[in-house]
Amino acid sequence: MSGVPERLFVGGVWRDASDGRTIDVHDPATGDVVARVPNAADDDLDDVLAAAAAGFATWRRTAPAERAAVLRRAALLLAERAEEVAAVLTQEQGKPLAEARAEVRQAGEYFDWFAGEAVRSYGRVLATEPGRRSWVERRPVGPVAAFTAWNFPASLPARKLAPAVAYGCSIVLCPAVEAPRTAMALVAALQDAGVPDGVVNLVTGDPPRVSTHLIASPTISKITLTGSVPVGQELVRLSATHLQPLTLELGGHAPVLVLDDLDDEAVERAAATVVRAKFRNAGQVCVSPSRIFVQDGVHDRFVAAVLDRVAELRVGPGADPDTDVGPLANERRRAAVAELVDKAAADGAAVRCGGRVPDGPGWFYPPTVLTDVPPGAALLAEEPFGPILPVLRFTDLDEGLARAGHVPYGLAAYVFTCDLARADTVVAGLDVGMIGVNETALASAASPFGGVHLSGYGREGGTESLEAYTVATAVTTKGTP
Numbered sequence: 001m002s003g004v005p006e007r008l009f010v011g012g013v014w015r016d017a018s019d020g021r022t023i024d025v026h027d028p029a030t031g032d033v034v035a036r037v038p039n040a041a042d043d044d045l046d047d048v049l050a051a052a053a054a055g056f057a058t059w060r061r062t063a064p065a066e067r068a069a070v071l072r073r074a075a076l077l078l079a080e081r082a083e084e085v086a087a088v089l090t091q092e093q094g095k096p097l098a099e100a101r102a103e104v105r106q107a108g109e110y111f112d113w114f115a116g117e118a119v120r121s122y123g124r125v126l127a128t129e130p131g132r133r134s135w136v137e138r139r140p141v142g143p144v145a146a147f148t149a150w151n152f153p154a155s156l157p158a159r160k161l162a163p164a165v166a167y168g169c170s171i172v173l174c175p176a177v178e179a180p181r182t183a184m185a186l187v188a189a190l191q192d193a194g195v196p197d198g199v200v201n202l203v204t205g206d207p208p209r210v211s212t213h214l215i216a217s218p219t220i221s222k223i224t225l226t227g228s229v230p231v232g233q234e235l236v237r238l239s240a241t242h243l244q245p246l247t248l249e250l251g252g253h254a255p256v257l258v259l260d261d262l263d264d265e266a267v268e269r270a271a272a273t274v275v276r277a278k279f280r281n282a283g284q285v286c287v288s289p290s291r292i293f294v295q296d297g298v299h300d301r302f303v304a305a306v307l308d309r310v311a312e313l314r315v316g317p318g319a320d321p322d323t324d325v326g327p328l329a330n331e332r333r334r335a336a337v338a339e340l341v342d343k344a345a346a347d348g349a350a351v352r353c354g355g356r357v358p359d360g361p362g363w364f365y366p367p368t369v370l371t372d373v374p375p376g377a378a379l380l381a382e383e384p385f386g387p388i389l390p391v392l393r394f395t396d397l398d399e400g401l402a403r404a405g406h407v408p409y410g411l412a413a414y415v416f417t418c419d420l421a422r423a424d425t426v427v428a429g430l431d432v433g434m435i436g437v438n439e440t441a442l443a444s445a446a447s448p449f450g451g452v453h454l455s456g457y458g459r460e461g462g463t464e465s466l467e468a469y470t471v472a473t474a475v476t477t478k479g480t481p
């Protein structure tokens, strides 16, 4: 595409890896190679560290209003290029074009929202005795190493680029090598919007080698990851040398509680909402509803409504406008999903629809609904990250809450009820970072995104990003020595 150079971006220059090595990017709908991006060598990583250090020296002294103007221009450029960027996103990640368009729009919203925040990095003045003054100011944390997953190639990079740029940091963005060109398009928009050289940098390369090299450098002052639990744990270990602070948004295994006060119509609506949320991005979403606990009184109606809605879903290439559910993003994900379903079926779960790897090219897996899943099934413990919807029956709300909380993750949870008091009980009873009541859309520029326990710590999005991308410096002054 005209707007995406498909190379490393180091100190304001798009370039190939110094030793010319590349990594293949595939179209999940066909398995074909659709691009080759640089596999950064150690020299390139050293160069990007130097560039980020120089970029930070400039950007930390740039007026917040100027940083805001860059982000606003980038948001406008991204909006102009949205159709082209969405097509790239779908080609390299697989999701339906309508979802890709919405995601690119959301990336622009991050740029725009944080443009507003750039001028609001307020500190505070402390009450002190006469003759003294004392205040706390927020300073940019420094060069950031940012690692993002392949499931949201636009919104995840934007959620890190936008606050870094807004608050005066420089950043080395390391997008997932499976879907890196969308992030390149975002960086190109920031470049064209006038971000100075070295403030925003991008490298693609072997992930463990890139993260180890960058984090071993004292130049990197902050690490942010959206990715898996094992990768998060590894970055924590790598950060031990220089003690860089981390923001970690890791896995989830979101429970949904559907309560028995719902009438027939509300059950239908709840089922439609859960199906839409579950099969968005073929279930490859950290906040995807993945354990659906339904109270006895509405269980059978809910299952029937879910099966009706799932039967309407069309599976196909993301580029086809009629597609509701695209392929999985890579072959290993499909293999993992198929294994979870096969194991559950072997353990006695009923596969109510889907559950079979289709013939033909691409990494497709059908929307799959399971009931009667035994409590020990692996898919109730491991993050499924795929189009699997297990419906589980419960009787008593306390029991439902206990089972919902019975995982080491704590990212998102949902409840469907028309009873405000019971909604409050569920909200208070679940230990997670985000909760939806009769609602499954949780991510927005203004809202803090993140979890607890194995789902990670720290927040991005909302004013909480100020914590993540700045440090509090306390200054105390006295008139005379």
Ligand SMILES: O=CCCCC(=O)O
Pocket: 151, 152, 155, 284, 285, 286, 287, 442, 443
């Ligand atoms: O997979 C995690 C990011 C989710 C973003 C979203 O829900 O839009």
